[in-house]
Amino acid sequence: MLVLKFGGTSVGNTQAFAQVAQIVKRAREKDPKVVVVTSAMSGVTNTLIHAAQAAAAGHEQPYREARSDLLLKHQLVAGQLIEDGVERAAYGRLIDERLRAFERLCQSIYVLGELTARGLDVVSGLGERMSAPLLAAVLRGQGIPAEWVDAGEIIVTDDTFGGAVPLLEPTCARTQARLRPLLEEGKVPVVTGYVGATVKGVPTTLGRGGSDYSAAILGACLNADEVQIWTDVNGIMTADPRIVPDAAVLEELTYIEAAELAYFGAKVLHPKTILPAIEASIPIRVANTFDPDGPSTLIVREASNGGSVKAITAIKHLTLINVEGRGMIGVPGIAARTFKAVAGVGANVLMISQSSSEQSICFAVPEADTPAVVAALEQELAQELSRHFIDRVRAMHDIVIIAVVGAGMRGTPGIAGRVFSALGEAGINVIAMAQGSSEVNISLVVSENDAEAAVRRIHDAFFGPPPD
Numbered sequence: 001m002l003v004l005k006f007g008g009t010s011v012g013n014t015q016a017f018a019q020v021a022q023i024v025k026r027a028r029e030k031d032p033k034v035v036v037v038t039s040a041m042s043g044v045t046n047t048l049i050h051a052a053q054a055a056a057a058g059h060e061q062p063y064r065e066a067r068s069d070l071l072l073k074h075q076l077v078a079g080q081l082i083e084d085g086v087e088r089a090a091y092g093r094l095i096d097e098r099l100r101a102f103e104r105l106c107q108s109i110y111v112l113g114e115l116t117a118r119g120l121d122v123v124s125g126l127g128e129r130m131s132a133p134l135l136a137a138v139l140r141g142q143g144i145p146a147e148w149v150d151a152g153e154i155i156v157t158d159d160t161f162g163g164a165v166p167l168l169e170p171t172c173a174r175t176q177a178r179l180r181p182l183l184e185e186g187k188v189p190v191v192t193g194y195v196g197a198t199v200k201g202v203p204t205t206l207g208r209g210g211s212d213y214s215a216a217i218l219g220a221c222l223n224a225d226e227v228q229i230w231t232d233v234n235g236i237m238t239a240d241p242r243i244v245p246d247a248a249v250l251e252e253l254t255y256i257e258a259a260e261l262a263y264f265g266a267k268v269l270h271p272k273t274i275l276p277a278i279e280a281s282i283p284i285r286v287a288n289t290f291d292p293d294g295p296s297t298l299i300v301r302e303a304s305n306g307g308s309v310k311a312i313t314a315i316k317h318l319t320l321i322n323v324e325g326r327g328m329i330g331v332p333g334i335a336a337r338t339f340k341a342v343a344g345v346g347a348n349v350l351m352i353s354q355s356s357s358e359q360s361i362c363f364a365v366p367e368a369d370t371p372a373v374v375a376a377l378e379q380e381l382a383q384e385l386s387r388h389f390i391d392r393v394r395a396m397h398d399i400v401i402i403a404v405v406g407a408g409m410r411g412t413p414g415i416a417g418r419v420f421s422a423l424g425e426a427g428i429n430v431i432a433m434a435q436g437s438s439e440v441n442i443s444l445v446v447s448e449n450d451a452e453a454a455v456r457r458i459h460d461a462f463f464g465p466p467p468d
């Protein structure tokens with residue numbers, strides 16, 4: 001059994017939908033059991049979120065405009081690809097109903113002047129609830145017996161709105177109960193990516209880019225032979241091709257390498273995608289919808305190819321927090337209290353670095369969490385600050401983490417040296433660095449202004465032409 005996930009650009013317009021239908025057809029020739037997971041059409045989730053935020057800020061125009069833009073966008077594809085009049089009319093009614101719900105939601109947000117995380121999940125999940133029925137109808141038009149399924153019925157999550165955590169047991173039970181019969185009948189379930197619902201049925205989302213994660217969850221629950229992530233690039237590359245145009249496709253990666261890359265900003269995979277696959281040992285393939293016979297990446301437990309550095313990524317919109325002071329030397333428990341305070345505000349720490357003299361601890365957190373983190377630290381460490389054991393808690397804004405990833409870096413000397421000389425030659429200042437003992441990843445902090453140059457320089461040092 002195969003799970004095929006199509007991202008936003010893969011269902012971005014009529015040509016893309018037609019291409020997806022071909023890919024699904026070919027997959028069914030290889031394996032009669034195919035589950036499809038789809039994202040919203042490209043740009044739709046952003047439009048929905050912006051409209052809801054604008055409504056909360058007192059603007060009605062954006063959601064009115066969004067309603068007609070979204071209607072046009074979906075109806076255009078339906079009009080061009082659904083030939084059957086009854087099918088087209090049925091989709092017309094569905095889209096109308098969805099968009100009326102959208103307008104009603106935005107109206108309430110506008111009247112209340114408030115947008116809760118729970119409300120935002122209802123709005124932002126509408127995109128997939130418009131694209132999945134459309135894709136199913138398009139597939140039926142191509143002779144593929146498809147049926148769309150709302151993941152709210154099968155992916156059960158907690159109530160962390162905006163980044164809900166799936167509860168595996170009920171999710172797998174419901175997935176099997178709902179999808180297995182369809183597969184047995186020879187049907188192709190077309191499941192909405194990105195969304196789920198709490199046990200009580202309240203809609204949730206898995207976080208931006210979460211459709212990859214949806215596909216991996218369903219793949220694990222159904223014990224799929226492969227989860228395929230169909231996107232707009234030929235697999236996972238040595239760097240983001242938007243930053244490094246001559247980045248190369250990686251044929252094979254290990255779960256650990258792919259997880260590190262995704263965690264440190266390689267947008268091609270949602271950071272949590274690998275987790276369900278690892279547990280069930282399911283290979284993940286990343287391939288290009290617009291070049292289905294071209295190269296692709298296979299992610300497996302153990303990669304056969306060697307190589308030390310595999311790829312370079314950058315993660316933006318971060319702040320580096322420094323807790324520093326001579327009085328910290330030898331005082332036990334400062335680190336523990338620091339991270340307890342950070343955890344208390346729910347902030348995600350992406351990297352930690354401590355100097356050996358213990359005069360400072362620094363760590364990176366998302367920009368959005370910075371005020372809460374600083375306030376929590378100032379409160380937790382108030383005594384040490386007033387006694388000047390700790391000089392200050394300092395936030396350095398607009399920094400990025402550059403991650404150099406590759407399992408083969410372990411035991412290969414000189415990698416860090418090459419990274420630093422590449423940056424040194426370009427006059428790029430490294431603010432902090434960290435390397436885990438697993439040696440799969442070297443992380444460097446540089447200023448946001450230097451981010452793209454740093455990625456290019458390091459990429460050149462490992463993958464560029466040899467210097468003359």
Ligand code: ADP
Nearest residue numbers: 007008009231232235236237239240266267268
């Ligand atoms: P989808 O809509 O299919 O989920 P995304 O936009 O989420 O697609 O992810 C694909 C994009 O990820 C690519 O267009 C590319 O710009 C970006 N990307 C970032 N890092 C990498 C990388 N290392 N390899 C490939 N693509 C990358």
Ligand code: ASP
Nearest residue numbers: 039045194208209210211
């Ligand atoms: N549509 C959602 C988003 O734009 C989920 C996804 O595309 O994976 O974030």
Ligand code: MG
Nearest residue numbers: 007209267268
């Ligand atoms: Mg994506």
